[in-house]
Amino acid sequence: MVAPSSISTAELAEKINKHLGLKFEDKNSAWSVLDSPISGRGVFAARDIAPGEIILRDTALLAGPKASDASILNICVVCCALLQESDHEKIMCPKGCAMPVCNTCADSETHATECELLRHWKPKDGKNINFHCVRLISIVRCFFLGDLQRQLLYALQANSDKYYRAELQKAMAGFEQFPKDRKMLEYFYRTICIFNTNSFEGDCKVNGAEVRVRALFPLASLINHQCTPNADHYFENAQTIIITATRPIKQGEEIVTSYTKLLWSTLTRKMFLFMTKHFMCSCQRCLDPTENGTYLSALFCRAQGCKGIVIPVQTKTLQPDWRCTTCESVFPHSKMARYQDFALNTINNRINKGSVAEMITFINDMCPRFCPSSNYVLVEAKLNVIWRMSRPTTEEFNEDHLKCKERYKEEIVALLEKLGAGDCTLKKLITEEIL
Numbered sequence: 001m002v003a004p005s006s007i008s009t010a011e012l013a014e015k016i017n018k019h020l021g022l023k024f025e026d027k028n029s030a031w032s033v034l035d036s037p038i039s040g041r042g043v044f045a046a047r048d049i050a051p052g053e054i055i056l057r058d059t060a061l062l063a064g065p066k067a068s069d070a071s072i073l074n075i076c077v078v079c080c081a082l083l084q085e086s087d088h089e090k091i092m093c094p095k096g097c098a099m100p101v102c103n104t105c106a107d108s109e110t111h112a113t114e115c116e117l118l119r120h121w122k123p124k125d126g127k128n129i130n131f132h133c134v135r136l137i138s139i140v141r142c143f144f145l146g147d148l149q150r151q152l153l154y155a156l157q158a159n160s161d162k163y164y165r166a167e168l169q170k171a172m173a174g175f176e177q178f179p180k181d182r183k184m185l186e187y188f189y190r191t192i193c194i195f196n197t198n199s200f201e202g203d204c205k206v207n208g209a210e211v212r213v214r215a216l217f218p219l220a221s222l223i224n225h226q227c228t229p230n231a232d233h234y235f236e237n238a239q240t241i242i243i244t245a246t247r248p249i250k251q252g253e254e255i256v257t258s259y260t261k262l263l264w265s266t267l268t269r270k271m272f273l274f275m276t277k278h279f280m281c282s283c284q285r286c287l288d289p290t291e292n293g294t295y296l297s298a299l300f301c302r303a304q305g306c307k308g309i310v311i312p313v314q315t316k317t318l319q320p321d322w323r324c325t326t327c328e329s330v331f332p333h334s335k336m337a338r339y340q341d342f343a344l345n346t347i348n349n350r351i352n353k354g355s356v357a358e359m360i361t362f363i364n365d366m367c368p369r370f371c372p373s374s375n376y377v378l379v380e381a382k383l384n385v386i387w388r389m390s391r392p393t394t395e396e397f398n399e400d401h402l403k404c405k406e407r408y409k410e411e412i413v414a415l416l417e418k419l420g421a422g423d424c425t426l427k428k429l430i431t432e433e434i435l
C-alpha cells in the first residue's frame with residue numbers, strides 16, 4: 001500500500017468541508033470523518049439517521065466514462081453523453097486527440113487543455129476508440145486540479161498492484177510520445193492506484209440515456225466496507241454521488257457500504273475483496289458459515305447416498321474445508337471449488353443464450369439436479385430472469401412465466417431480509433419494478 005500523504009483526519013475533514021462548500025459551524029450534517037476501528041479513516045453518523053435519508057452528497061475530484069473492453073465506448077469523455085453515431089471515426093475529437101467527444105464539448109474550454117496535452121503525446125490511432133486511453137483520461141485530469149482538490153486526491157489511500165502498472169503501460173502504448181520521465185510515470189501510477197482503491201462505478205442518466213461512469217469522490221472514498229451495509233449509493237449525475245441510509249443508523253455508528261454484490265456467497269465476496277481491494281473482510285456475515293441462514297454458498301454433498309448440503313467450515317481462509325450439514329462428511333476446498341465452478345459455468349452459459357422461457361425451464365427443472373436452490377449462482381440467474389422480463393422485449397410471457405417471476409422476486413426479497421439488507425437499492429429495484 002502507498003501511504004496517503006501525511007494529513008491528520010481532522011485536517012482532511014476540514015478540507016472535505018471546503019471542497020463541498022460547507023462551513024463547520026453551521027452545517028447540520030449527518031456525517032463526520034473520524035478514525036475507524038475497521039480500517040484507517042471512516043465516515044460516521046453525526047446524528048441519528050432514518051432509513052431512506054440522504055446521508056451525503058459528494059462532488060467528484062476526477063470522473064469519466066467507465067471504459068473497459070466490455071463497455072459501450074461511444075460516450076463523450078467530457079459530459080458523458082451517449083453519442084448516437086456508432087461509427088467511431090465520426091465521434092472522435094475533430095482536433096485529433098483521439099477521444100470521443102460530442103459536438104458541444106469538442107469546442108469547450110473544459111476539453112481544450114486536455115485535448116492539447118493528448119495531441120502533444122501524439123495518439124497513434126485517431127480513428128478508433130482505444131479503451132485503455134479513454135480510461136486514462138480520468139487520470140490525466142489530475143494535472144488540472146486546483147490545490148485543494150489535489151491535496152484531497154493525494155490524501156486518499158492507494159493500494160499498489162502490478163495490474164495497475166499494466167493499466168498505465170497499455171494506455172502509454174496508445175501514444176507515440178507519452179512522457180517517459182520516471183517521476184511523471186510514478187505520478188500517473190499513484191493516481192491510478194488511488195482511483196482503483198477508491199473510485200465508484202455506476203449507471204447514471206445523461207440527456208435521458210443511461211451510461212456507465214467511474215468517478216473518485218473525496219468523502220465517499222472514506223466509507224469502509226461491510227458485507228451487510230447500512231448505506232448504499234447512486235449517481236445523481238456523472239459528477240455527483242448520493243449516499244443513502246438503508247436502515248436506521250444511530251449517532252456515532254460507522255457508515256458502511258458494500259464493495260461487492262449483496263447476494264454473492266462469502267467466498268466469492270472474500271476473493272473479490274482480496275483481489276481488487278487488497279483486504280480480507282471479517283464482518284459478522286463473513287464469520288457465519290450459514291450467512292444468516294441464507295446458505296448462499298451451499299453445494300450438494302458428494303457422499304454416496306447423502307442428499308444434504310455442504311457449507312464452508314472455516315470462515316477466515318480462501319480455501320476452507322467444506323462440511324455436510326446432514327452426514328457431516330468433510331470435503332477439501334479443491335473438490336468443492338471444481339463443483340462450484342461447474343455450476344457457475346453451466347448456469348452462466350445458459351444466461352447468455354436462449355430465451356427467458358428456456359431460462360425459466362432450466363432454472364426450475366435442470367438446476368435442482370446439480371445445485372441447491374439457495375446457491376448464489378442460481379439466485380443470480382433468477383435475478384437475471386426478473387431483469388430480462390422487466391425490460392422492453394419482443395418475447396411473450398404466459399401466466400406461468402409471470403408467476404415464476406413473482407416467486408423469484410419474493411425469494412430474493414426474503415433473502416435480503418434474512419441478510420438484514422434493509423431498504424437497499426436491489427430491494428427497491430425488485431419491489432418497485434425499476435430494474
Ligand SMILES: C[S@@+](CC[C@H](N)C(=O)[O-])C[C@H]1O[C@@H](n2cnc3c(N)ncnc32)[C@H](O)[C@@H]1O
Pocket residue numbers: 036038039040041042156157159197198221222223224225226277278279280281282
Ligand atoms: C475506499 S478505502 C476506505 C477508506 C480507508 N479506510 C481510508 O482510510 O482511506 C478502501 C480501503 O479501506 C480498507 N477497508 C475498507 N473496508 C475494510 C474492511 N471491512 N476491512 C478491512 N479493510 C477495509 C481497505 O484497505 C480498502 O482497500
